[in-house]
Amino acid sequence: MTMTVETQSFLQVRRSRPRASAGSISSGAVKSRVYIVMMSFLLGFTVIGGRLAMLAQMDEQPSQALISAQDTVAASRPDLLDRNGEILATDIKTSSLYAEPRRILDVDEAVDGLARVLPDLDRKMVQRRLESRAGFVWLKRELTPDQVTKVHNLGLPGIGFLSENRRFYPGGPTAGHIVGSVNIDNQGLTGIERHIDQQWLSDLQKLGFASDRPMEPVKLAMDLRVQHVVRDELVKAMERYQAIAAVGIVLDVKTGEVVAMSSLPDYDPNDRSQALEQKRMNRATGGVYEMGSVFKTFTTAMALDSGAVKITDSFDASRPVRAHGRTISDFHGKHRILSVPEIFIYSSNVGTIKMMLTSGIEREQEFFTRIGLTTRLKTELPENAAPLLPPKWNELAAMTISFGHGISVTPMQTAVAAAALVNGGTLIPPTFFPRTREQAKALGTRVVSEDVSRKMRYLFRLNVTDRGGSGKRAEVPGYVVGGKTGTAEKIENGRYVSNKRRNSFLSAFPMDDPRYVVLTVIDEPKPERPGLPATAGMNAAIMVSNIIRRSAPMLGVMPQFQDSEKPIEVSY
Amino acid sequence: MGRYLNFVFILLVVAGAAAVYDMKLAATKSASHVSELQREIDAEHEAIRLLRAEWSTLNQPDRLQHLVDRYNEYLQLQPLEVKQIVTLDELPPRPVTLEPIGGKEPMSGYAGATAAVIR
Numbered sequence: 001m002t003m004t005v006e007t008q009s010f011l012q013v014r015r016s017r018p019r020a021s022a023g024s025i026s027s028g029a030v031k032s033r034v035y036i037v038m039m040s041f042l043l044g045f046t047v048i049g050g051r052l053a054m055l056a057q058m059d060e061q062p063s064q065a066l067i068s069a070q071d072t073v074a075a076s077r078p079d080l081l082d083r084n085g086e087i088l089a090t091d092i093k094t095s096s097l098y099a100e101p102r103r104i105l106d107v108d109e110a111v112d113g114l115a116r117v118l119p120d121l122d123r124k125m126v127q128r129r130l131e132s133r134a135g136f137v138w139l140k141r142e143l144t145p146d147q148v149t150k151v152h153n154l155g156l157p158g159i160g161f162l163s164e165n166r167r168f169y170p171g172g173p174t175a176g177h178i179v180g181s182v183n184i185d186n187q188g189l190t191g192i193e194r195h196i197d198q199q200w201l202s203d204l205q206k207l208g209f210a211s212d213r214p215m216e217p218v219k220l221a222m223d224l225r226v227q228h229v230v231r232d233e234l235v236k237a238m239e240r241y242q243a244i245a246a247v248g249i250v251l252d253v254k255t256g257e258v259v260a261m262s263s264l265p266d267y268d269p270n271d272r273s274q275a276l277e278q279k280r281m282n283r284a285t286g287g288v289y290e291m292g293s294v295f296k297t298f299t300t301a302m303a304l305d306s307g308a309v310k311i312t313d314s315f316d317a318s319r320p321v322r323a324h325g326r327t328i329s330d331f332h333g334k335h336r337i338l339s340v341p342e343i344f345i346y347s348s349n350v351g352t353i354k355m356m357l358t359s360g361i362e363r364e365q366e367f368f369t370r371i372g373l374t375t376r377l378k379t380e381l382p383e384n385a386a387p388l389l390p391p392k393w394n395e396l397a398a399m400t401i402s403f404g405h406g407i408s409v410t411p412m413q414t415a416v417a418a419a420a421l422v423n424g425g426t427l428i429p430p431t432f433f434p435r436t437r438e439q440a441k442a443l444g445t446r447v448v449s450e451d452v453s454r455k456m457r458y459l460f461r462l463n464v465t466d467r468g469g470s471g472k473r474a475e476v477p478g479y480v481v482g483g484k485t486g487t488a489e490k491i492e493n494g495r496y497v498s499n500k501r502r503n504s505f506l507s508a509f510p511m512d513d514p515r516y517v518v519l520t521v522i523d524e525p526k527p528e529r530p531g532l533p534a535t536a537g538m539n540a541a542i543m544v545s546n547i548i549r550r551s552a553p554m555l556g557v558m559p560q561f562q563d564s565e566k567p568i569e570v571s572y
Numbered sequence: 573m574g575r576y577l578n579f580v581f582i583l584l585v586v587a588g589a590a591a592v593y594d595m596k597l598a599a600t601k602s603a604s605h606v607s608e609l610q611r612e613i614d615a616e617h618e619a620i621r622l623l624r625a626e627w628s629t630l631n632q633p634d635r636l637q638h639l640v641d642r643y644n645e646y647l648q649l650q651p652l653e654v655k656q657i658v659t660l661d662e663l664p665p666r667p668v669t670l671e672p673i674g675g676k677e678p679m680s681g682y683a684g685a686t687a688a689v690i691r
Contacts, residue, residue, distance in 0.1 A: 087628040093618055170628040228633035478654040550651070559654045 076165045077186055077193070077201065079217035080179055082224040083259075083434060088179050089193070089269075091186075092168045095148045095161040097139040101130050103158030113154040114139070118147060141184060142166055167193075169269040175227050177282040178220065178261055178381070178432060181269035190275055190282075192220065192432060195380045221257035221434045226250055226551045231262040233546045234520075238264055241525035241539050247284045247411045248547065249519045253419040253508065255440040256428035258379075259516065259555070261285075261412070286383030288408035289521070292488025293347045293536075294418075294506040295404030299356050300344055300459065301421050302367040304452045306359035311455050314339045315354040324396040328353065331487070344459045345469040347485060349403045356402040364402065365393045370447050371417040371427060373409050380432045385410050404488060405496075411504070415519040418506050422460065422482075422514040425453040457482065461511040474507055474541040476549045478559030483507025483518075483544060485536035490524070500524050505540035509548055515557055518544050 080089040097118075104110050107130045115123050121140060129137045141164070143151070148161060167182045180191015187202070188194035196218060230248040238246050250260040263283040267274035274280055281287060303309035317338045320329035330348050343351030356364055368374050376386040388408035390397035400406035412430060420427040426444035448456075460482030463469040470485040486504040489496040504521040508514040520543040527534045552559070629635070640649055 086631075087624060090621060090625050090628075092622060092625060168625055170625055171632055171634070174632065174634055225633050228637075232634070232637065476654070478657075549654070553652055553654075553657060558659065559657055561655075 076215065077167065077182070077188075078196070078215040080192060081217050081219045082175075082222050082227075083219065084223065084225075085219075086224045087170055088175055088220065088222075088224070089167060089169050091165040093163050094142045094166045095145075096141045096164045097143055097151060098160055098162055099130055099137050099139055100158045100160070101132055101134055101137060104130055105157055107131055110156050110159060113156055114151070114159070117150040117154065118143075167269075171224065172270060173266050173268045174231055175222060175224065175262075176266045176269050177263050177284065178222055178227075178258070179269060180381075181267075181272060181275040183272065189272075190383070191269075191381055192218075194382045195432075198382075219434055220432055221252075221255075221259065222261070222432065223259050223554065225554050227260040227262065229550045229554075230260040230547055231264070231266075233543050233550070234262055234264050236546075237520075237522055237525075237539060237543045240528060241522060241534070243522045243525045243539075245283060245523035246543075247519070247521040248543070249284055249411060249415045249517075250547070250551065251415045251419055251430060251517045251519075253423040253514050253517050254428075254437050255435045256416070256419070256430045256443070257435055258412075258430055258432050260551075263287075282381065282383045283411065283521075285377070285379055285381050285410050285412045286385050288385045288388050288410055289502055290405050290408050290488045290491075291411075291414050291504055291521075292404040292486035292502065294414060294484050294486035294504050295401070295407070296344065296347060296352045297421065297456070297460075297484045297506060298368065298371060298373065298417060299352050299364070299402040300340065301448055301452055301456050302364055303340075303355040303359045304455055305367065305448045306363050308359040308363075309340065309355050311340050311458075315343065315351045315358075317343065317348045317350040317354070319350070321350050321353050321399065323399055326396065328399060341459055341462055344484070345463045345466050347470050352402050353399045356398060361393065361395060361398040364398050368401070368407075371420055373407070373413055373417055377410060377413045377416065377430070379412065379430055387413065404486060411519055411521050414504075414506060415517050418508065418519070419517045420447050421453060421456045422508045422511075422517065423453065424450050457508075457511050457514065460484065460508060464507075470535075470537045471505065471507070471541050473537055474505060474545045474548075476509075476545050476552070478561055479548055479552050479557060480510035480512055480560065481507055481545065481548055482509070482511040483541065485541060487536045501534060503534070503536035503540040505536055505544045507541075507544045507548075509552065510557060510560070512560075516555060518547055520544050520547070 076091050077089075079087060079091070082088055099110070101107075107127065110130055111123060111127050114121055114126060118140060126139060129139070139159075143161075151159065152161075165186055167186060169176075169179060169181075171179075176191075178191055180193035180195075181189050182193050183189050188197035230250060234246040234248050237243065246262075246264045248260065248262045249258070251257070252259055261284050263281075265280050267277065267280040269275065283289075304311060314337050317330065318335045320327045322328075328349055330346075330350050334342075334346055334348065338346065338348055338351045340351075340355070342348070343355065365374075374387060374389055376384055378384060387410070390401070390406050393401075397406050416427070416430050425446055425448040426441075427447045428440050428444040461480065462482075463471045463484055464475050464482050466472070471483045474481050474483050484506050486506065488502045488504070489498055490500040490502055491497075492500065502521065502523050503525055504519065506517070506519050508517045520540045522540050522543065525534050525539045528538070532538060640647060
């Protein structure tokens with residue numbers, strides 16, 4: 001009987017099932033229990049299913065250490081351009097090798113593989129790092145594309161690459177001191193690179209805005225072509241005169257823009273180890289020197305500015321000056337009465353001291369402060385040396401300072417002060433960034449009158465055109481060069497030694513309406529041939545002449561031939 | 573009647589699901605295409621940077637001067653001289669060429685000459 005029930009269609013089973021008899025649990029209770037169980041299973045599977053869907057949609061989350069590492073290395077920097085848009089510094093992508101030790105399956109295999117591909121990797125160091133339980137370790141920075149492919153082909157788990165921005169300087173050492181350099185994490189160490197960091201870039205990076213996006217390039221006032229000319233001439237001069245160091249500066253007198261600045265020996269910013277070597281320091285703004293006779297320019301301007309000395313006056317330079325037990329005499333002594341222009345062009349120490357004494361010691365100190373020679377000159381570069389002043393500005397100090405000894409300033413300070421004397425009398429702070437003449441006018445302060453400036457231009461020009469002038473070798477036909485030589489003896493063990501000199505030539509062109517100041521300094525030059533003197537007129541002046549001849553056409557200065565034979569007219 | 577309506581609804585649901593699936597697939601495809609393009613743009617940008625850096629390296633005055641020094645036997649280049657720089661006003665007046673009277677035909681010529689004849 002029961003068998004027949006089994007053979008019935010399963011659809012009929014429920015119908016034929018006997019109802020639950022009384023006394024057992026009620027059918028309603030059974031039903032509700034079944035529903036409860038069903039609901040709880042449904043809920044459980046819904047939760048699991050939902051979580052699965054969530055997991056499927058989630059991206060793989062890299063570890064925190066990896067994120068912060070990527071942020072640090074990808075820190076991009078703005079390109080640096082010269083005034084014509086030539087690239088001075090740019091970012092290039094490179095790959096760096098890292099490991100996530102927690103994900104590495106077989107440390108020995110990984111170490112073997114890496115050592116095969118990168119033989120210069122320290123095996124023990126790698127082993128130690130990979131066995132640590134750290135979330136993230138660097139293995140090697142800045143791999144070549146070839147190495148990247150090889151490591152990639154090893155197919156090791158837990159080993160990967162981060163793309164990293166590497167700073168590249170196409171010009172190499174050409175503008176090294178201006179542009180500066182960065183460390184391996186792309187943070188500025190020296191030069192304008194550091195200036196940008198200090199100004200805004202490091203804040204931007206801290207906030208995470210600079211991680212990896214292109215930035216507006218930064219333009220400098222420097223002209224790469226002129227910079228190359230200056231550096232090239234310095235390199236040649238260093239060879240020709242077997243000097244130990246040289247500095248060259250080209251400064252726009254009307255805007256204060258530094259068009260070129262080079263200091264040898266310099267460094268290649270692409271080679272990080274060189275940047276912080278002491279002997280490769282930036283001598284143009286970071287070193288202070290006794291500039292020697294070029295300071296007579298400032299003393300003469302001071303004397304004319306005081307009104308106590310007129311350009312027509314004469315001073316007795318026939319005998320040496322004695323003060324405080326010291327005797328100061330002339331290098332090229334004329335032993336006669338000299339007029340103010342003669343004192344300037346023959347570079348007479350005695351005459352200069354007498355001019356200074358006529359106008360007064362306080363006046364000298366005040367004037368030198370006014371033209372910025374006694375305080376630290378602030379530029380955008382991080383390397384700005386403070387001048388070395390005498391402990392007391394007494395009579396002897398004032399006398400030596402009048403011809404550039406006993407006071408040490410940076411070459412940049414000298415160039416800036418000279419620009420103020422020839423541009424009509426306005427002191428304009430120098431800058432490495434572009435600046436218009438209107439902006440410069442707003443920043444400038446008047447330090448000498450228009451009239452004194454005109455007389456200084458006359459003296460500068462006379463020193464080059466006069467047959468006896470010390471700067472006659474600086475002449476470039478057509479460009480109306482004017483300048484002042486400086487031959488300073490160097491101090492060794494507290495004494496001046498006569499055979500070791502630091503020569504300089506401070507010049508401007510064209511003298512009828514100066515546009516650029518050119519300053520060259522050469523340290524310990526030897527005579528070109530034995531027997532020739534190694535004074536500034538024989539080397540520093542020639543360097544200036546070469547720089548102007550080659551760079552003036554690039555700077556857009558038109559040559560003029562009409563009245564170049566005659567110095568500029570000055571009424572006196 | 574109600575049964576047919578149900579069938580229609582089921583068909584609609586199936587069709588709707590298929591359409592949505594298709595759209596989603598298309599969207600995913602577009603998204604991956606967009607990211608692919610973005611990646612390519614980034615790569616191009618990177619390539620441009622690299623090429624600009626290379627261009628700048630090759631154009632360094634230092635390098636050019638070195639090349640000129642090395643190949644000057646062939647190039648025959650000389651530094652610019654100051655007297656070579658003149659303004660437009662300093663140029664001599666343009667030489668005047670006079671047309672011969674009576675048209676373009678030359679006054680005389682050589683037999684068989686094809687080149688322009690001096691007039």
